Amino acid sequence: MMKTDDEIKRDVEAELRWDPDIDASNIAVNVKSGVVTLTGFIPSYLQKFEAEKDVKRVQGVVGVANDLEVRLPSVDQRPDPDIARDAVEALKTQLPYSYQNFKVVVRDGWITLEGEAEWNYQKEKADMAVRGVKGCKGVINSIKITPKVAAQEVKRKIEEAFLRSAELDAKRIEVEASDGEVVLKGTVHSWFEREQAERAAWQAPGVRKVEDRIVIQP
Incomplete structure (x- = not known):
């Protein structure tokens, strides 16, 4: 039996309150046709x-539409040069062999990442590295993925990753690949499964864009 929007709203609010790592006191939850804002x-x-x-x-x-606004407490607000310095150090720590390929620009607490990467995991890891820098209000990840692998090889590697995954029914997902761009089609049973499929696609070498057309059918 499918859950109603009111039931989803109640469960989302409970999940947010349950998480000790966030302050949910100023978060409002709205649900329409299963989409949470x-x-x-x-x-x-x-x-x-x-x-x-x-x-x-x-x-x-x-x-999910995440329209939350970051409002830093006064104790966490810092000058842009200090944020930039810590962001660079975070990149060096998390990506010691490729951090030189990236550039950090900070304006009004927002960190912009620029440069090129061969693998999407490097782009993701750079984003995650600077996300926790004290004083950061947001991250704009402008790192470009430079494809160096044939489309058929990309398609094969993604399909093999799907077959290895215990969380995915590979037979229900179709993969198309062209010039570093991947399209996923098919059906899954949950948002988690859809996200796992997309993550597996991004982990293939040379992928610079994933268009996820997978439909959730609970």
């Missing part, structure tokens, strides 16, 4: 992502 304020950029992860775990959720 988060509005209000959150005291750190890292908590904004944590709230989104909480929502995606709730059964019945088919989409």
Whole structure:
């Protein structure tokens, strides 16, 4: 039996309150046709992502619009040069062999990442590295993926990853690949499964764009 929007709303609110790593006191939850919209304020950029992860775990959720605004407490506000210095150090720590390929620009607490990467995991890891820098209000990840692998090889590697995954029914998902761009089609049973498929696609070498057309059928 499918959950109603009111039931999803209740469960999302409970999940947010249950998470000890976020302050959910100023978060408002709205649900329409299974799509959850988060509005209000959150005291750190890292908590904004944590709230989104909480929502995606709730059964019945088919989409999330994270419109939370980061409002840093005065004690966490810092000058842009200090944020930039710590962001560069975070990149060096998390990506010691490729951090030189990236550039950090900070304006009004927002960190912009620029440069090129061969693998999407490097782009993701760079984003995650700077996300927790004190004073960060948001991250704009402009790192470009430079494809160096043939489309058929990309398609094969993604399909093999699907077959290895215990969380995915590979027979229900179709993969198309062209010039570093991947399209996923088919059906899955949950948002988590859809996210796992997309993550597996991004982990293939040379992938610079994933268009996820997978439909959730609970």
